[in-house]
Amino acid sequence: MSEAALSRPAMAAAARPGRRVRPFSATGLPGFTAVAVAVFLLLYLPIAALIVYSFNASNSIVNWGGFSLRWYEAAWNNRAVQDAAVRSLVIATVAALASTALATLAAIGTTRQGRFRGRMAIWGTINLPLMVPEIVTGVALLIVFGQVRAWTGYQGLGYLMLAHTAFCIPFAYLPIRARLETMDRTLETAAADLYASPWQAFRRVTLPLLAPGIAAGMMLAFVISLDDVIITEFVKSAGQDTLPTWMLGQFRRTLTPEVNAISTAILALTLVPLTAFFLVTRRRPPTHR
Amino acid sequence: MSSPVPAVEARSVVKLFGQGNAAVRALDEVSVAVAAGEFFTLLGPSGCGKTTLLRCIAGFETPTDGAILLGGRDITAEPPNRRRVNTVFQSYALFPHLTVRENVSFGLEMLGRPRAEIRDTTDRMLALVQLDAMADRRPDALSGGQQQRVALARALAPAPEVLLLDEPLSALDLKLRKEMQAELKRLQHETGITFVFVTHDQEEALAMSDRIGVMSGGRLLQVGSPRDIYDRPATRFVADFIGETNVLSGMAEGAVARLPTGETLALPAACSGPVTLAVRPEQLRLAPPWEDGALRATVTGATYLGTDSRLRLRLADGTEMVARIPSVPGGESVPAPGTEVGLAPVRGAVQVLAE
Incomplete structure (x- = not known):
């Protein structure tokens, strides 16, 4: 903060004598403020509206009928939502x-060997799923798990767990790998x-220093x-709705602010x-130097 | 000091980096033995192989050929964690997530020492480097000099057979560096541990070491006491690298060498054929140009340096020379540029170098 405050007059002073050599500045472009405001409104106004209407007392998701927690209560008591x-x-x-456990091993394998x-x-290969x-992944898994279902007869949540684990690996991998790459290798040598x-050495030095990366990945x-x-x-079988797929299912019926309440909770x-x-x-402070 | 079994020894150690024709010979048949309790310095310019040799002793590099012996035992194949050797790293490499105390006790814990012993030794080490008050801080809350002392305490705590120091003072400012040089000597004296110190700073090497090994291009050129190395450099590289020196070429004719100017210089020992001679600037004295044994020279410039003056001269054949002339209180000033003088080496000043 204070640095920025200090450097601005200095930059202005440096720019003045050279007249035309002004450094490029996005904030100086015409309409910058208007565009910025529009973007932020577009991003956050709908979310704000969603949150506000989750407290609506009426049945409508567009007409305000006063403040109430009734839709939170309804969602909380809804058996399908609970499940x-x-x-x-x-x-x-x-x-x-x-996925974090696997990603940690993958990150160590790709940076420490x-x-x-x-x-x-x-x-x-690790990052391709991104x-x-x-x-495509969905259809592919549908076909493969369909085969497995036919062979084994297993119908449980395991398929969803496996599928989610698989597509979460690259997301967990990236922050862990970034952390490992900036870590001073001399510490492990020491x-x-x-x-x-x-x-x-892994348990006492690498892992503690890697912890923030692992936490971020997880x-x-x-x-x-x-x-x-x-x-x-x-991938899901009948009766295996997760919160997002259940909500998607609700859109086929009349929407009530219950969906707003659940969205706000998520x-x-x-x-x-x-x-x-x-x-x-x-x-x-950062742990590497 | 001399012990029958050296504390650490390198036997014909070769280290190649890369493969085939592109391989770089970082160490070329290096053999050296460091006596127990010695302060031994590996001195050389960057890229000379001194750090590679240190890393071979620590076990971070495996020699391509040759052997490393610790207390007479071959440890070439042992991983670093099995070697009773500790390193003070150039970057200190303190564990940022551990306190100063936890850093210092790390080695003892890994060795599985009893808790009471770990506590006592750690306390003793913290007192030794005067950091008792900082025990519970983290390394990044300390100054550079303090971090340096933590690194020392951490490496000394497990009482290694040999302590390896990889340019540990290079990150400190001049004043702190001088203090730490004295501190290192004190620590070595108090612990009696063998120190192998790596530096590119010849002054540091001369000031601290019992013996110095001068390295260049992966080879160990000369090993000797600071005095030996300075007064009797074996090669032109050593003479040039340690302090300033005048190098002359000539033709030996028994007890004297004839220079291209036709003048002669007395040799320390009789020999024949072409020779390279070295004379330190402070071992040259100004004499009348006609004096016997003096070389005729013309002064080309002079710099007053307080305790002495640095005089630049040219011999009759154009060879540039440097002489250091001590300041005499109330004495006359050094000759002005253009003056014809004689340059006489003091007794024993002329050294014959191997090319």
Whole structure:
């Protein structure tokens, strides 16, 4: 803050004598403020409206009928919502844990084993799911799991857990790998020098320093899983609605502010851990130099 | 000081980086033995292989050929965590998530020492480097000099057979560096641990070491006491790298060498054939140009430096020379540029170099 405040007059002073050599500044473009305001309104006004109408006392999602918590109460007591919420949380928790564990191993494998043949190929393979259209993954999983269902007869939540774990891996992998790459390798060398076995060095030095990256990866994976509609829609069996797919199903009927209440709850569920994580990690200075 | 079994020894160590024709010979048949309790310095310009040799001793690099012995035992194949050797890293490499105390006790914990011993030794080490008050801080709350001392305490705490120091003072400012040089000597004296110190700073090496090994291009050129290295450099590289020196070429004719100017210089020992000679600037004295044994030279410039003056001269054949002339209180000033003088080496000043 204070740095920016200090540098602005300095920059202006530097620019003045040269007259035409003014550094490019996006804020100086005509209509910058208008565009910025429009973008932010477009992004956040609908969400604000959604939240406001979740407290609507009337049945409408567009006409305001006074403040009330009745739709939160309705959602809370709705058996289908309860089931879908629990299912969503269970799947997201399992997918976050499993994908983070796998992503951590993958990140260590791709940054700590030195250069090996095919390292770039592996790197690409891990990240490719980010680029593959979800609808393609959904259809592919539908076909494969259909086969497995036919062979094994298993109908449980395992398919959804596996699918979510798979598409969460690249999201968990990216922050962990970024953290590993900026970590000073000398620290691991120093641990070995001080008689730590490879496992002890990992456990006592690498893992604690990697923790913020792992936490970020897990949080991201959890949120991505919680939010998924497309793949879930293809993979789920009857009666396996998650919160997002249940909500999607509601749009075939009359919408009530109950959907707003559930959306607001999901938003809170997503933002609270992310904010907490941000505050916790900000307090500590960066651990590499 | 001399012990029958060296604390650490390198035997014909070769280290190649890369493969085939592109391979770089970082270490070329390096053999050196460091006695127990010695302060041994590896000195050389960057890229000379000194850090690679240190890393081979620590176990971070595996020699391509040759052996590393610790206390007479071959440890070439052992991983770093099995070697009773600790390193003070150039970047300190303190664990940022641990307190100063936890950093210092790390090695002892990994060795599985009893808790009471870990606590006592850690306390002792923190007192030794005067950081008792900082024990519960994290490394990034300390100054550079304090971090340096934590790194030292951490490496000394497990009482290694040999302490390796990789240019540990290079990140400190001049004043702090001088203080830490004295501190290192004190710590070595108090702990009695063998120190192998790597530096590119010849002054630092001369001031601190019992013995110095001068390295260049992956080879160990000369090993000796600071005095040996300075007074009797074996090669032109050593003479040039350690302090300032005048290098002359000539033809040996028994007890004297004839220079291209036709003048002669007395040699320390009789030899024959072409020779390269070295004379330190402070071992040259101004004499009348006609004095016997003096070289005729013309002054080309002078810089007053307080305790002495640095005089630049040219011999009759154009060879540039430097002489350091001590300041005499109330004495006359050094000759002005253009003056014809004689340059006489003091007794024993002329050294014959191997090319």
